[in-house]
Amino acid sequence: MPILVLVSLALQVACAVHVVRTRRELYWIWIILIGSFLGVAIYVIANVLPDLRHDPRARKTxxxxxxxxxxxxxxxxxxxxxxxxxxxxxxxxxxxxxxxxxxxxxxxxxxxxxxxxxxxxxxxxxxxxxxxxxxxxxxxxxxxxxxxxxxxxxxxRSNDADLLRARIDEALGDPDVALARYRDLSTSYPGEEARYRYATLLVQRSHFREAREVFNDMLKRAKVSPIYYRRKEARWLDAAKRDLASLGPG
CATH class of the missing domain: 1.25.40.10 (Tetratricopeptide repeat domain)
Structure with missing residues (x-):
């Protein structure tokens, strides 16, 4: 079956489902089926696009x-x-x-x-x-x-400023002070960046057991966190999973 026919059928089915779910007049299904690509285009312009303009989720996407x-x-x-x-x-x-x-x-x-x-x-x-x-x-x-x-x-009192101070201490060659700051932030920072940086510095200081605990804690927390949180923190969670695997079994 030619690819254009498959694409047309998929679009027609999707639009027909939209008609039913949104309780549009059923004559739209005939227009969609008879008109193929043209029918789909007419339906999208007349019905889908106006809805998207008024849907906050659609605008955000x-x-x-x-x-x-x-x-x-x-x-x-x-x-x-x-x-x-x-x-x-x-x-x-x-x-x-x-x-x-x-x-x-x-x-x-x-x-x-x-x-x-x-x-x-x-x-x-x-x-x-x-x-x-x-x-x-x-x-x-x-x-x-x-x-x-x-x-x-x-x-x-600013977690963001404290995280910056920890990163600055680490970069300027004061890892012990940075480690203490990261440790404090690991329980208060509203996200995974501080915990990840804490764990990576623990690895650099050869504190492998503690680093594994922090990485594991991040991943356990992610499992019970809302999906929006996991998406927002994906950069740090993915890095934690990769770094934990590189440490091998404890």
């Missing part, structure tokens, strides 16, 4: 697809907004998008431009700058940024 296909799309939109209105909020949005795209140099420049005046010691902007500096392997600069942040905000 479409946005993710667009971001995957055209990762620069969102940045260009924010840049256009920034050209029209040079505000702190638009600069922040562009800096965050640059971080998402691993454009750390531009992210750092944008955060520095924000960290002035009343925003000079803003925790969110300072953490953003430190993240960009870590992305650039400027750990000395990141340490200066984080130290300044805590000096200006001695009561600050």
């Amino acid at each position: 479409a946005t993710k697809v667009l971001d995957t296909v055209a990762p620069e799309r969102r940045r260009k939109q924010i840049e256009q907004r920034l050209e029209l209105a040079d505000t702190v909020d638009n600069r922040r949005a562009l800096a965050e998008e640059c971080l998402n795209l691993a454009d750390y140099a531009n992210a750092a420049e944008l955060y520095r431009s924000i960290l002035t005046g009343i925003n000079a010691n803003d925790a969110g902007f300072s953490i953003g700058l430190a993240r960009a500096q870590v992305g650039l392997d400027d750990f000395a600069g990141a340490k200066e940024t984080v130290d300044k942040l805590y000096a200006a905000n001695p009561q600050l």
